[in-house]
Amino acid sequence: MGSTEEARSHPESMLIREFREGDEAALAAVFGSAVHDVAKADYTPEQLAAWAPTPYDEVRWGERIRGLRPFVAEIDGTAVGYADLQPSGYIDHFFVAGTHGRRGIGGALMARIVHDARERGIAELFAHVSLTAERFFAQHGFVVEERQVVVSRGVELANARMRRHL
Numbered sequence: 001m002g003s004t005e006e007a008r009s010h011p012e013s014m015l016i017r018e019f020r021e022g023d024e025a026a027l028a029a030v031f032g033s034a035v036h037d038v039a040k041a042d043y044t045p046e047q048l049a050a051w052a053p054t055p056y057d058e059v060r061w062g063e064r065i066r067g068l069r070p071f072v073a074e075i076d077g078t079a080v081g082y083a084d085l086q087p088s089g090y091i092d093h094f095f096v097a098g099t100h101g102r103r104g105i106g107g108a109l110m111a112r113i114v115h116d117a118r119e120r121g122i123a124e125l126f127a128h129v130s131l132t133a134e135r136f137f138a139q140h141g142f143v144v145e146e147r148q149v150v151v152s153r154g155v156e157l158a159n160a161r162m163r164r165h166l
Contacts, residue, residue: 014105015074016112019082023072024062026079030097032056037098042131043157050155068092071112073105083109085116091127110140117166126163137162 035052043051070093073081081096091113096105117125128150129137138144142162149156 013075014080014103014108016108017072017074019065019069019072021066023079023082024065025058027065027070027072027082028056028058028061030079030082031093031095033097033099034095038096038101039130039132047152047155047157050153051157053153065093071109071116073109075100075105081105081109083113085113085122085125087120087122089117089122089125091125094127094133106136107140114166122166124163124165126161129160129162131158131160134160134162137164140164 032052032054036048036054039051040048068084068086070082070084072079073096079097080100083094084092086092094106094109096109113125125142126145127137127142128148129142134144142164144160145163146161147158148161149158151157
């Protein structure tokens with residue numbers, strides 16, 4: 001695969017591409033939507049606010065997302081999801097906008113990560129996965145290694161460390 005891969009889903013056309021400078025605000029919106037619209041089934045309002053505060057620090061977010069260099073899923077030119085793959089095999093961010101769940105976006109992002117990992121000789125993938133995303137990761141071959149509680153802005157959030165051997 002080159003730097004751009006096209007994937008089709010009905011009825012919309014989806015594009016998975018590499019991060020570009022200028023994507024920061026759109027990806028912040030995807031992140032906020034994924035946390036506040038989707039994860040609300042598994043986390044309290046206080047936990048959601050700690051995980052994805054509003055308003056967010058644009059400078060800090062921009063630095064973070066540029067460092068991650070994620071793959072971006074677009075439909076009709078609008079970012080609807082993103083996910084990164086670090087050289088160690090760590091997936092730090094993996095989010096799909098709440099308005100675009102269950103349309104194959106997460107699956108397309110995961111396929112891109114797996115393909116890229118294999119091309120780069122990465123033998124396993126791992127992530128700290130929210131309660132909300134745990135089922136999705138399990139469906140893509142990840143297993144829970146450890147259940148844990150992390151602290152974000154002084155608030156405890158449960159998640160799971162999951163791993164997949166390639």
